[in-house]
Amino acid sequence: MTYPLQPSFIKTVPDGDTHERAVCENCGFVNYQNPKIVVGSVVRHEGRFLMCRRAIEPRRGFWTIPAGYLELHETPEDGARREAFEEANAELTLKSLLAVYTVPRLSQVQLIYRATLASETFAAGEESLEVGLYERKDIPWDDIAFPTVLWALEHERMIEEEGAEAPFVNPPSGNPDGHLMR
Amino acid sequence: MTYPLQPSFIKTVPDGDTHERAVCENCGFVNYQNPKIVVGSVVRHEGRFLMCRRAIEPRRGFWTIPAGYLELHETPEDGARREAFEEANAELTLKSLLAVYTVPRLSQVQLIYRATLASETFAAGEESLEVGLYERKDIPWDDIAFPTVLWALEHERMIEEEGAEAPFVNPPSGNPDGHLMR
Numbered sequence: 001m002t003y004p005l006q007p008s009f010i011k012t013v014p015d016g017d018t019h020e021r022a023v024c025e026n027c028g029f030v031n032y033q034n035p036k037i038v039v040g041s042v043v044r045h046e047g048r049f050l051m052c053r054r055a056i057e058p059r060r061g062f063w064t065i066p067a068g069y070l071e072l073h074e075t076p077e078d079g080a081r082r083e084a085f086e087e088a089n090a091e092l093t094l095k096s097l098l099a100v101y102t103v104p105r106l107s108q109v110q111l112i113y114r115a116t117l118a119s120e121t122f123a124a125g126e127e128s129l130e131v132g133l134y135e136r137k138d139i140p141w142d143d144i145a146f147p148t149v150l151w152a153l154e155h156e157r158m159i160e161e162e163g164a165e166a167p168f169v170n171p172p173s174g175n176p177d178g179h180l181m182r
Numbered sequence: 183m184t185y186p187l188q189p190s191f192i193k194t195v196p197d198g199d200t201h202e203r204a205v206c207e208n209c210g211f212v213n214y215q216n217p218k219i220v221v222g223s224v225v226r227h228e229g230r231f232l233m234c235r236r237a238i239e240p241r242r243g244f245w246t247i248p249a250g251y252l253e254l255h256e257t258p259e260d261g262a263r264r265e266a267f268e269e270a271n272a273e274l275t276l277k278s279l280l281a282v283y284t285v286p287r288l289s290q291v292q293l294i295y296r297a298t299l300a301s302e303t304f305a306a307g308e309e310s311l312e313v314g315l316y317e318r319k320d321i322p323w324d325d326i327a328f329p330t331v332l333w334a335l336e337h338e339r340m341i342e343e344e345g346a347e348a349p350f351v352n353p354p355s356g357n358p359d360g361h362l363m364r
Contacts, residue, residue, distance in 0.1 A: 001197070005187075007211035012183070026208060029189035035252050036216050037291055070217050071201065075284040076291055077351070086200075097282060097349055100293065102257040109219055109258055109293070111282065167279055167349055169259070 035107040039079035040067020041115040042098055042156045043090065048133040049153070050122065052087050054145055055129045062145035065152060066090065067112070068127075076111045084115070088131040091118040099155055099168040101148045112152045114159075114166070217289040221261035222249020223297040224280055224338045225272065230315040231335070232304065234269050236327055237311045244327035247334060248272065249294070250309075258293045266297070270313040273300040281337055281350040283330045294334045296341075296348070 009022040014030050022031040042065055043050035051063050066084035070076060077094050084090045092115040101110040124131045134140075136157070144150050151171055158164035191204040196212050204213040224247055225232035233245050248266035252258060259276055266272045274297040283292040306313045316322075318339070326332050333353055340346035 001194075001205075001210065003206070003208060003210035005209040007206070007209040015183075023183075024185070024189065024206075024209070024211065026185060027187040027189040027206070028183065028185035029206065029211070029213075031211075031213070033254055034216055034218050035254055035256070037219060070291070072215055072217055072289045073286045074217070074289075075286055075352075076282065097279075100258065100279060100282075102259075104255045104257055107254045107256075109252070109291075111291070170257075 033107070035109055037070040037076065037079075038067055038108050038110040039070050039076045039083060039113075040065050040110065040152070041080045041084055041092055041094065041113045042152050043084060043088075043092060043115045043117060044156075045117040045120065045133055048135055049139060050084075050088060050090060050117065050131065051134050051139060052124070052127075052131045053129040054127065055124075056127050059145035061129065062143050063140045064145040064149050065112075067110070070111075077113070080111070080113050080115070085125075087125045087128050088122045089125055090122040090131075092116070093118045097167045098159075099152060099166065101151060101168075101170050103148065110148055112148070114156065215289075217291055219252040219258070219261075220249055220290050220292040221252050221258045221265060221295075222247050222292065222334075223262045223266055223274055223276065223295045224334050225266060225270075225274060225297045225299060226338075227299040227302065227315055230317055231321060232266075232270060232272060232299065232313065233316050233321060234306070234309075234313045235311040236309065237306075238309050241327035243311065244325050245322045246327040246331050247294075248274075249292070252293075259295070262293070262295050262297070267307075269307045269310050270304045271307055272304040272313075274298070275300045279349045280341075281334060281348065283333060283350075283352050285330065292330055294330070296338065 008025040010025050011020045012023050013020050053063050054060050066087045068083040070079040081092050084092045095114040098114045099112045155168040190207040193202045194205050195202050235245050236242050248269045250265040252261040263274050266274045277296045280296045281294045337350040
């Protein structure tokens with residue numbers, strides 16, 4: 001589609017508001033922004049991990065777990081299942097909440113679940129170049145798309161090998177082991 | 183301020199997208215809308231519960247736990263502490279994640295923490311008519327503002343009295359005890 005104008009947002013405090021917002025110079029539309037929720041899963045099948053190589057920016061060509069933005073009117077669990085289906089044509093059985101991560105710079109809150117494949121069927125979706133099941137040692141560790149993916153894989157390992165308890169939060173800066181209270 | 187045009191949004195699926203979005207007919211701006219994140223806490227002090235009587239709509243005059251919308255660039259933990267300070271002038275020590283609730287009708291995801299008062303100081307903030315510490319039996323059970331407040335208080339009880347494990351999710355419809363996997 002084509003449009004007569006381009007969006008043209010300026011930062012200004014709308015009438016009756018207290019904070020600067022992005023307001024369109026053409027029509028006065030106020031683009032209120034809220035933190036975004038990412039939902040995703042560490043997916044296991046016979047011990048292996050379902051990994052997706054991204055076909056889209058950011059970080060095209062790098063590896064991630066199935067994850068994406070929660071939609072309106074969707075539960076986080078439904079969202080996590082939908083993302084795995086969209087990115088890897090995989091049906092999941094969700095088990096429990098692995099972690100609640102925050103990326104304040106991006107105003108993201110991530111809800112990451114532990115899951116298993118409901119069947120062995122999977123295939124690259126439109127947003128993935130390839131998907132595969134990897135033993136832990138064979139995960140493309142040098143080509144992981146985002147820090148939170150590394151955190152999730154490490155927290156899954158801590159549960160498995162150290163009996164750690166979920167849910168975790170961001171690992172460093174005062175929370176070395178990713179627990180809220182310890 | 184005045185503007186040459188009015189915002190004029192139509193529902194359409196943008197190129198490369200999978201869902202209908204609100205797109206401005208004038209400039210093609212896509213108004214992606216996201217679910218909103220509510221952060222809050224069940225706050226204990228010497229066994230009692232910190233409860234706030236709402237001074238604002240919705241549910242003015244009814245009782246709630248300190249909770250509100252997460253701001254941009256804020257961690258959920260910081261948001262939960264901020265809300266307790268705004269609504270009850272209370273400083274919290276967060277302990278762990280109690281629950282992740284969803285209200286799909288409102289596109290809300292709620293992250294509710296277990297917390298204690300860092301000091302005995304508290305007082306009604308601008309959004310509260312009154313705040314107080316209540317024994318469980320004295321909580322104004324008939325005047326609770328939202329179902330999720332009841333869920334959180336019940337889940338806190340299940341941890342305390344039944345040794346149940348957090349985090350919980352919405353209680354009913356297939357999840358009678360509010361656990362994801364059981």
